[in-house]
Amino acid sequence: MNAAPLPIIADDLPPPVTPFQRQWRRFRKNKAAVAALWIVGLLIAACFSTVPFTQNQYAATDLVHGRRAPDRNAIFGTDVLGRSVAVRCMLGGVISLTVGFSAALVAMCLGVAWGTTAAMAGGRIDALMMRIVDILFGLPYILLVILLKVGLDGLLHERMGLGSQAANIIVLLAAIGGVSWLTMARVIRGQVLSLQTRPFIEAARALGLPQTRIFLRHILPNLTGPLIVYASLTVPQAILQESFLSFLGIGIQPPMPSWGNLAAEGVTAVNPVQSFWWQLVFPCTLLSLMLLCLNFIGDGLRDALDPAAAD
Amino acid sequence: MIRMLLGRLIQFPLILWAIYTITFVMIIAVPGNPFQAAGRKLNPATESALRRRYGMDDNWRFYASYLNRFVRGDLGQSLQYERWTCNEIIGASLPVSMAVGGAAILIALAGGLLLGTAGAVYRRSLIDYLSLAIAVIGISVPTFVIGAVLLVLFSVTWRLLPVGTWESPVDLLRPALALSLVPMAYITRLTRLGMIEIMSSDYIRTARAKGLSPARVIFRHALPNACLPVLSYLGPATASAMTGSFVVERVFNVPGLGVHFVNSVLNRDQMLILATVLVYSALIVAMNLLVDIAYRLLDPRMAEAAP
Numbered sequence: 001m002n003a004a005p006l007p008i009i010a011d012d013l014p015p016p017v018t019p020f021q022r023q024w025r026r027f028r029k030n031k032a033a034v035a036a037l038w039i040v041g042l043l044i045a046a047c048f049s050t051v052p053f054t055q056n057q058y059a060a061t062d063l064v065h066g067r068r069a070p071d072r073n074a075i076f077g078t079d080v081l082g083r084s085v086a087v088r089c090m091l092g093g094v095i096s097l098t099v100g101f102s103a104a105l106v107a108m109c110l111g112v113a114w115g116t117t118a119a120m121a122g123g124r125i126d127a128l129m130m131r132i133v134d135i136l137f138g139l140p141y142i143l144l145v146i147l148l149k150v151g152l153d154g155l156l157h158e159r160m161g162l163g164s165q166a167a168n169i170i171v172l173l174a175a176i177g178g179v180s181w182l183t184m185a186r187v188i189r190g191q192v193l194s195l196q197t198r199p200f201i202e203a204a205r206a207l208g209l210p211q212t213r214i215f216l217r218h219i220l221p222n223l224t225g226p227l228i229v230y231a232s233l234t235v236p237q238a239i240l241q242e243s244f245l246s247f248l249g250i251g252i253q254p255p256m257p258s259w260g261n262l263a264a265e266g267v268t269a270v271n272p273v274q275s276f277w278w279q280l281v282f283p284c285t286l287l288s289l290m291l292l293c294l295n296f297i298g299d300g301l302r303d304a305l306d307p308a309a310a311d
Numbered sequence: 312m313i314r315m316l317l318g319r320l321i322q323f324p325l326i327l328w329a330i331y332t333i334t335f336v337m338i339i340a341v342p343g344n345p346f347q348a349a350g351r352k353l354n355p356a357t358e359s360a361l362r363r364r365y366g367m368d369d370n371w372r373f374y375a376s377y378l379n380r381f382v383r384g385d386l387g388q389s390l391q392y393e394r395w396t397c398n399e400i401i402g403a404s405l406p407v408s409m410a411v412g413g414a415a416i417l418i419a420l421a422g423g424l425l426l427g428t429a430g431a432v433y434r435r436s437l438i439d440y441l442s443l444a445i446a447v448i449g450i451s452v453p454t455f456v457i458g459a460v461l462l463v464l465f466s467v468t469w470r471l472l473p474v475g476t477w478e479s480p481v482d483l484l485r486p487a488l489a490l491s492l493v494p495m496a497y498i499t500r501l502t503r504l505g506m507i508e509i510m511s512s513d514y515i516r517t518a519r520a521k522g523l524s525p526a527r528v529i530f531r532h533a534l535p536n537a538c539l540p541v542l543s544y545l546g547p548a549t550a551s552a553m554t555g556s557f558v559v560e561r562v563f564n565v566p567g568l569g570v571h572f573v574n575s576v577l578n579r580d581q582m583l584i585l586a587t588v589l590v591y592s593a594l595i596v597a598m599n600l601l602v603d604i605a606y607r608l609l610d611p612r613m614a615e616a617a618p
Contacts (some may be wrong), residue, residue, distance in 0.1 A: 118352075135329050140593050142557070143334070144589060146576045151341045236451065243453050246572060247558060260453075267459040267562070284456045291451035 004128035028306040043187055043290060047093035051249035054091040059083065059255040066246035070278050076240050077278035079265065096287070099173045101257070106177025106233045107238070111184025112223070119192035120215065130189065133182050141179045145241065146151025148175040149250060168253055172245065176238050184230050195219055215269070225305040232298035236291040241289060259287040312607060319600050330592045331381070331585065335374055338581050377585060383479035386586035391578045397586035400571055405590065408560075408567035412552035416419060416545070419494035423614060424541070426495075426533060429500025442499050458489040458562035486563040487543020490556055494548045498541050505537035535555035542609070550595040554587075 015026075062082030070077040075087035089189055089292040136144070152171040195201055196219075204214050243260025245251035247267075252258040266280030380387060422493035424444070430442035448457075465485055507517060510533055518528045557569040568587065575583035 051321065059379070083360060134328065135333065138326065138330055138592050139333065140551070140572070140588065140591050142573065143576055143584070144337075146573070147337045150576075151337075242454075244558060247455050250577070263456060267455055270459055270463055280456070282457065284452070285555050288452045288456070291317075292447055295451055297449070 006295060023304045029219030030303060032296050033229050033303075036296035036300070037287065040293045040297065042256045043093065043286070043293075044097060044262075047090050048095065050087075050090045051094055054087045054094075057084065057087045058257055066270060069276075076282045077276070079279055080269070085262075085282055088257040088262055089259070089286055092259045092262050092283065093286060093290075094258040095169070095256065096239050096242060099169065099176065099242045099252075100171075103173040103176035103180065103238035103242075104148070104231050104234040106174060107180035107184055107234050108227065108301040110177065111230075112188050112227065113150055114181065114239050116215065116223075119189045119196070120211070124280070126189075130186075133185055137182055143272050144179045145175050145245065146250060149245075165256055168256075172242060172251060173238075176241050176245075180234055180241070180305075182202035184234065184291070187226055187230055189221060191223055192219060195222055221228075229298060229302040229305060232294065232301050236294040238289070239291060239294075246296045259283050259290075262284040263287055313421055314470045314603075315607070316604070319603070323596055323600075324522055326596055327589060327593060328378075331378065331589060334585060335377075338579070338584055339370055341579070365597055375506055379583075381585075381589065386589070387582035389575075389580055389581040389583045390576070391583065396585050399584065401586060403566065404566060404568040405554075407565060408569060409553045409612070410471050411486050411490065411559075411565060411567060412549070412554070414483055415490035415552050416494060418491040419498055419548075420545075422491070423495045423498025424502050424534070424538065427499040428529060428537075429505055430503045431506030431537075432529060439503075442503060445492075446496040446499045449492045449494075449499075452490060452492075453558075454493065454556065455558045455562055456525055458486075458559055461489050461552060461560065475583060482563075486559045486565050489562070490552055490559050494544075494552065497544055497548070501540045501572070502534075504537055505540055506533060509533045509537045539606065539610060542602055546598040547595060550591070550598040554591045554594060571603050 060083060062078070064082065068078045068082075076089060077083055079088070103150055114129065114133070118126045121129075149171050153167065201214065201218060201277055204218050208210060209217075239259070242251055242258060246260030247264040252261050254261060262283035263280065266276075266283055269276040269279040377387060384398075386401065389395045389397055389400055407516065426438070426442035426445060430439040433439060462485065508594055515528060515533055518532045519525075523532075554572070555566055557573040559565065560567045560569045568590075569582065572587045572591070576578070
């Protein structure tokens with residue numbers, strides 16, 4: 001046998017496509033999701049790049065020029081204390097987005113930990129853990145959020161002596177994350193259960209791999225799809241919940257702005273007698289636009305990463 | 312069916328007990344209590360006397376006594392509104408919330424089923440995009456903003472309804488409309504998805520082939536099957552709409568349960584927290600049971616599949 005070079009058959013074939021490239025191509029076909037991605041990117045850039053300016057300006061009052069309609073000096077108008085609505089919207093965006101993304105991260109960690117533990121333990125422990133999730137689903141979430149927030153507030157602010165604003169934000173995202181993980185836990189548990197019956201996991205077990213290695217190397221990478229999809233759908237939920245809490249007066253505390261408490265302020269500024277519409281319209285538009293785009297991105301990701309579940 | 316019903320009826324008190332226990336532990340664990348509400352400083356003797364009066368001096372005794380009272384249908388004494396018992400507060404506000412929530416769910420169901428079906432039947436038409444728009448607005452605009460917009464539209468722009476009154480049945484309309492948008496969004500999406508899948512199935516082709524009218528095919532053959540996912544969403548949605556939304560109630564000045572619910576937590580009115588949570592959870596569990604029964608009636612295969 002002479003060692004002739006193997007015939008090169010792949011010469012005219014297109015270069016191999018990695019799964020990531022394939023998913024990215026599928027995502028790019030979804031025009032709405034791509035547009036949403038651009039808008040979210042621009043909004044994030046606008047909010048975060050102006051922080052050096054806005055963090056000094058957000059509470060600068062100018063009582064003479066209170067409640068002025070949008071004009072050349074204040075593009076989004078001013079509020080009752082003469083603070084620029086544009087500046088407050090930008091910094092509010094930073095805070096809302098931070099809370100939203102971090103809360104989704106907290107929810108993701110909790111959900112994955114709970115879901116995989118239940119699925120891998122199996123049997124009675126699984127049943128018990130999932131019953132707990134069922135019961136927590138039955139509890140009104142607003143009660144959970146408020147109690148969590150109140151409880152953590154005491155812990156962080158009074159015991160550990162954190163600054164009140166910082167403590168408030170941390171508590172808020174922990175509380176929102178602490179109630180948003182239930183769906184995630186169910187989805188992840190289902191996914192792990194179905195993965196465990198697959199031949200490659202059986203093979204790994206037959207090879208005698210330890211449980212932790214099976215989990216880290218073989219199960220976790222296969223969870224990324226549903227994980228990314230549900231995380232991307234949790235972010236808008238978390239932002240929405242922050243805005244509700246701010247509306248109730250237990251979210252971000254003034255004078256610190258967030259889209260939620262700016263919109264809540266705007267609601268009180270629009271009344272039948274006089275309507276200072278710019279205080280409601282600008283934060284609401286930004287908030288709704290962001291939520292809308294995040295939902296579109298989530299849908300696009302689901303279609304790209306999990307074609308079977310697409311409509 | 313009977314076995315399932317019996318099993319679920321036995322579970323009912325157990326679930327309520329679990330929820331009671333969790334809520335109880337949480338309100339004990341959270342700092343602050345109703346006797347230290349803002350602006351009132353009690354001396355320790357008075358506080359312990361008050362605690363004794365309400366049977367709250369010992370957590371275990373409080374736990375047992377409240378459970379005992381709850382079983383007999385007595386929800387206890389509100390600590391914040393001293394002249395009111397929780398039964399009176401809930402008795403006065405729950406019917407209001409249930410009326411608003413019921414109306415909201417009916418609007419959401421009618422609108423969602425219609426839009427979802429129309430969107431699926433006439434795909435990529437104007438009505439499909441309208442259904443998409445409703446779904447998108449419902450999930451991405453906060454309820455309090457929708458409420459404020461409705462308030463301004465109905466009272467200021469069109470001058471149809473007065474602001475912030477609660478007298479005639481018409482006042483039900485705006486809060487119900489505001490509350491209906493989120494469930495309508497979900498119902499529209501679920502219906503549309505279900506209908507698209509069902510409309511391409513074999514038995515629908517058969518129904519068409521034997522010459523049934525399109526309306527009969529859609530409403531008699533396709534829709535009942537397509538709205539099964541809607542049904543399982545409907546249980547929790549109805550329960551949460553009926554126990555009232557704090558936000559909508561505050562925007563429209565509705566004397567409902569949602570306001571008491573949030574205020575009770577903020578005031579640490581422990582009796583009222585327990586009372587409202589238990590009423591809410593009982594409603595959720597009952598709604599889920601109703602949904603399961605309806606599911607089995609619509610899809611007999613379910614009865615064989617699960618116990």
